[in-house]
Amino acid sequence: MPPYAPTPESNKYKKQQEKLMRPRVINGKPTFIKFLPQDDLVALHPVYLTDPNDFTPRRQRNGDMLEWGIIERDEAVELNMMQTIELRRQQDSRMAKCMYHGSLVPEVQFINALMERKKAKIAAARDPQREASDYVLTVRLRNRLSDTERASCTSAVMWRRIKVSGATKLSVFQDKILAPALGWTRNYHGYLFVDDSDGTQYGADGGSHIDLMHLKDNGRTYLDDHEFTLAEILPQPDTNKPGFHYIYDLGDYWLHDIYVESILPVSESDGKVVLLAGGGACPREDGQGCHNWIKYIASLTPAKHAEIARSMNYCDDPEVRRLGSQWRFDPHTFDLAAARTRIATALASPASVPSGPKKTSIGMTNPFTHPGGDSAPKGTHRTVIPSGIGFNPFGKNSALHGAFQTEVVRDRRDTRASALCAHCGKPIAKPKMCSACRKVYYCDQDCQKTHWKEHKRQCVG
Numbered sequence: 001m002p003p004y005a006p007t008p009e010s011n012k013y014k015k016q017q018e019k020l021m022r023p024r025v026i027n028g029k030p031t032f033i034k035f036l037p038q039d040d041l042v043a044l045h046p047v048y049l050t051d052p053n054d055f056t057p058r059r060q061r062n063g064d065m066l067e068w069g070i071i072e073r074d075e076a077v078e079l080n081m082m083q084t085i086e087l088r089r090q091q092d093s094r095m096a097k098c099m100y101h102g103s104l105v106p107e108v109q110f111i112n113a114l115m116e117r118k119k120a121k122i123a124a125a126r127d128p129q130r131e132a133s134d135y136v137l138t139v140r141l142r143n144r145l146s147d148t149e150r151a152s153c154t155s156a157v158m159w160r161r162i163k164v165s166g167a168t169k170l171s172v173f174q175d176k177i178l179a180p181a182l183g184w185t186r187n188y189h190g191y192l193f194v195d196d197s198d199g200t201q202y203g204a205d206g207g208s209h210i211d212l213m214h215l216k217d218n219g220r221t222y223l224d225d226h227e228f229t230l231a232e233i234l235p236q237p238d239t240n241k242p243g244f245h246y247i248y249d250l251g252d253y254w255l256h257d258i259y260v261e262s263i264l265p266v267s268e269s270d271g272k273v274v275l276l277a278g279g280g281a282c283p284r285e286d287g288q289g290c291h292n293w294i295k296y297i298a299s300l301t302p303a304k305h306a307e308i309a310r311s312m313n314y315c316d317d318p319e320v321r322r323l324g325s326q327w328r329f330d331p332h333t334f335d336l337a338a339a340r341t342r343i344a345t346a347l348a349s350p351a352s353v354p355s356g357p358k359k360t361s362i363g364m365t366n367p368f369t370h371p372g373g374d375s376a377p378k379g380t381h382r383t384v385i386p387s388g389i390g391f392n393p394f395g396k397n398s399a400l401h402g403a404f405q406t407e408v409v410r411d412r413r414d415t416r417a418s419a420l421c422a423h424c425g426k427p428i429a430k431p432k433m434c435s436a437c438r439k440v441y442y443c444d445q446d447c448q449k450t451h452w453k454e455h456k457r458q459c460v461g
């Protein structure tokens with residue numbers, strides 16, 4: 001996972017470095033983490049000199065459990081800007097001096113050990129009954145304004161209530177259910193799920209979303225969310241306390257709380273995805289995080305309505321297209337039918353390829369004949385979304401007009417492990433696929449029949 005994606009060169013380098021690395025002896029006890037001899041340990045938090053197997057995660061001052069529960073800085077000490085820059089300089093200098101590669105960075109070695117510990121814990125607690133149960137979840141965007149500011153705009157903060165099978169992979173839940181339910185764009189930004197009990201982070205393995213550059217300030221690394229089902233990682237129901245968090249866009253940092261409302265008995269669980277209810281409109285993509293967003297929507301001008309209408313997650317909205325310049329953004333409205341349609345569309349399409357997210361490209365070459373130099377993994381191809389369709393960040397009159405968007409999309413059907421019924425969203429135990437195109441799965445014949453009037457337009461059989 002970036003920025004630690006292994007390459008053949010780096011693996012060779014990594015092996016050379018590994019040979020050099022040794023534990024340090026501190027107070028007569030060797031450290032768990034190995035260091036290069038030239039590492040002076042400047043600006044390394046003492047927690048990394050301890051044994052990760054004895055580590056107890058800690059909550060931040062505001063009560064949040066994030067970033068593996070590692071609090072690297074004493075929150076009571078307010079650093080001024082110069083001190084922050086100096087601390088960062090020391091950390092970067094240590095990294096550069098030792099030229100640690102990837103997972104050999106002491107901090108990541110420590111978190112890797114926490115990951116192994118967590119994986120063992122999840123494996124020991126695995127319960128097949130849970131996978132056969134449906135979960136009712138409420139997801140709520142965190143309003144991070146002060147109490148006085150909050151009073152006027154609480155209802156503007158969005159929430160959604162979703163029923164989903166416990167057997168759904170976390171990665172698929174994010175891609176085909178959660179993002180469309182909320183109104184975020186699929187495969188555009190990076191994201192993290194965080195377990196509120198211990199700060200464990202999950203994210204997209206191999207994701208190359210640009211905002212993942214902020215990962216080093218957001219817990220540094222994560223477990224592959226494709227390895228776990230919701231049933232394996234979600235806690236017991238608690239309607240008062242969020243058991244999980246969803247951070248969308250590591251730059252803008254939209255923090256959502258996930259509450260497990262209930263776990264239905266197996267006899268009452270049909271596995272189908274249902275968006276039960278919701279409120280509040282999704283902020284626009286690249287809207288600079290909740291704090292700025294709440295201020296932004298406090299007074300909406302025609303220019304702001306137009307800016308939201310042009311954004312990635314609103315430009316293709318049917319209402320925005322229908323009303324054109326007459327369209328007005330209302331932060332308090334939620335269109336349940338439109339959100340259900342977004343989920344249905346996502347369920348009927350292949351899973352996103354996190355290594356080839358949607359991105360804007362600017363170039364002199366004709367995007368239709370030379371769709372970018374990036375190679376696409378086997379079984380995928382890079383698409384070009386022509387300007388005029390979809391999002392163009394550089395308006396018509398900009399000198400940069402002509403920018404185009406690309407994304408890597410899957411040619412093949414999803415893997416069986418991640419397959420959901422293209423109609424109802426139920427995870428598939430016995431795969432039954434469309435025999436004409438062999439690209440979509442159905443849980444039974446009823447779902448396939450009902451879905452045909454939608455699917456026949458895409459089916460290439």
Ligand SMILES: [Zn+2]
Pocket residue numbers: 421422423424425426442443444447
């Ligand atoms: Zn179905």
Ligand SMILES: [Zn+2]
Pocket residue numbers: 434435436437438439440455458459460461
């Ligand atoms: Zn088909």
